[in-house]
Amino acid sequence: MEVLRHTLDACRDASAKHGFHVHYAMKANFNPKVLDMIQSFGFGADCVSGNEVKAAIDHGFEKTKVVFAGVGKSDREINLALDADIFCFNVESVQELNIIDGLAAAKGKKANVAIRINPNVDAHTHHFITTGLDENKFGINIWQLPDVAAALRQCRNLQFLGIHFHIGSQITDLEVYKSLCTRINEMQDWFEDHGFQVKVLNTGGGLGVDYHSPDNNVADFENYFQVFKSFLNIKPGQEVHFELGRALVAQSASLISRVLYVKNGLKKNFLILDAGMTELIRPMLYQAYHQIENLSRDSKMNTHSLKYDVVGPICESTDCFQKDVDLPESFRGDLIAVRTAGAYGEVMASGYNLRDMVGSVYSE
Numbered sequence: 001m002e003v004l005r006h007t008l009d010a011c012r013d014a015s016a017k018h019g020f021h022v023h024y025a026m027k028a029n030f031n032p033k034v035l036d037m038i039q040s041f042g043f044g045a046d047c048v049s050g051n052e053v054k055a056a057i058d059h060g061f062e063k064t065k066v067v068f069a070g071v072g073k074s075d076r077e078i079n080l081a082l083d084a085d086i087f088c089f090n091v092e093s094v095q096e097l098n099i100i101d102g103l104a105a106a107k108g109k110k111a112n113v114a115i116r117i118n119p120n121v122d123a124h125t126h127h128f129i130t131t132g133l134d135e136n137k138f139g140i141n142i143w144q145l146p147d148v149a150a151a152l153r154q155c156r157n158l159q160f161l162g163i164h165f166h167i168g169s170q171i172t173d174l175e176v177y178k179s180l181c182t183r184i185n186e187m188q189d190w191f192e193d194h195g196f197q198v199k200v201l202n203t204g205g206g207l208g209v210d211y212h213s214p215d216n217n218v219a220d221f222e223n224y225f226q227v228f229k230s231f232l233n234i235k236p237g238q239e240v241h242f243e244l245g246r247a248l249v250a251q252s253a254s255l256i257s258r259v260l261y262v263k264n265g266l267k268k269n270f271l272i273l274d275a276g277m278t279e280l281i282r283p284m285l286y287q288a289y290h291q292i293e294n295l296s297r298d299s300k301m302n303t304h305s306l307k308y309d310v311v312g313p314i315c316e317s318t319d320c321f322q323k324d325v326d327l328p329e330s331f332r333g334d335l336i337a338v339r340t341a342g343a344y345g346e347v348m349a350s351g352y353n354l355r356d357m358v359g360s361v362y363s364e
């Protein structure tokens with residue numbers, strides 16, 4: 001928890017300097033203790049399901065700081081968020097605008113909306129976690145904006161707040177965000193030219209962390225926020241919002257597993273762990289790298305190191321954390337840490353093979 005605290009401190013300081021608003025993208029880690037701590041730092045919540053909206057409210061996030069995104073919000077989820085009087089719906093299609101308008105009208109309410117625009121900016125990250133290109137399902141394409149403007153003029157139960165973007169995850173090249181700023185400036189001009197006041201610029205999240213140095217654990221918040229300060233055309237009275245997930249929580253947890261078996265093959269040595277893709281699926285899902293350490297052997301003392309394919313117990317050949325990992329010679333019973341597992345780890349756990357759900361242990 002200390003790493004988390006330290007990270008949240010750094011993010012809060014770096015964003016407060018510019019008066020920026022940060023929402024925690026809670027899909028990255030919705031562990032109750034994690035939510036409680038993040039809430040206590042005053043961050044808002046970025047939710048992508050009705051249950052996340054409910055969890056955010058239950059954990060004390062202020063409703064005026066809860067935003068709700070997602071391409072497939074169901075009527076039940078929209079109603080739940082309307083009842084909770086959240087700050088804003090990030091709307092991803094013209095059809096969704098009309099549906100929210102109708103549901104809000106039925107309740108006699110006005111829903112705040114921001115338009116999620118697909119800016120066609122390449123995030124230069126893995127293609128499985130790129131969201132802001134024309135070919136992606138997220139957001140509204142730029143050529144559809146005239147339809148959006150027409151719908152907004154017609155929908156009496158919607159209040160247009162501003163524009164929203166989220167172009168991908170694990171973005172480590174800040175140049176990408178400069179390109180995003182250029183596009184946001186163009187888009188806000190478009191809305192203002194068409195008679196809409198843009199009060200909120202929501203730039204999304206995606207700031208990456210260094211999976212190769214898990215001990216160097218605070219993301220580059222200073223330079224990240226500075227890019228937006230320098231390159232966004234922020235008008236007087238306008239609010240700039242962010243939705244950070246991974247960068248806030250990734251480095252604060254490791255997956256700890258035990259070696260069940262060591263298999264020495266002709267070509268390969270395998271370390272078979274008691275954890276696999278049911279506990280941490282990122283390596284199998286998007287070829288993600290996580291640093292792997294043997295906690296039971298001191299790598300400095302032990303000169304005898306071997307290459308291992310570190311694999312899980314699940315009946316799938318893709319259930320491999322990493323191939324050819326250099327580790328001290330390892331034995332049955334050794335504890336293995338898979339580092340930087342605090343984001344998109346436990347939350348993606350599954351019951352495949354009827355496995356037990358992964359447990360959580362906290363430090364101070």
Ligand SMILES: *Cc1c(COP(=O)(O)O)cnc(C)c1O
Pocket residue numbers: 025027028046048069070166168169170204205206207243244245246247
């Ligand atoms: C997932 C998501 C985020 C957070 O992404 P990170 O890469 O974890 O920072 C922010 N906004 C939206 C809409 C998302 O779907």
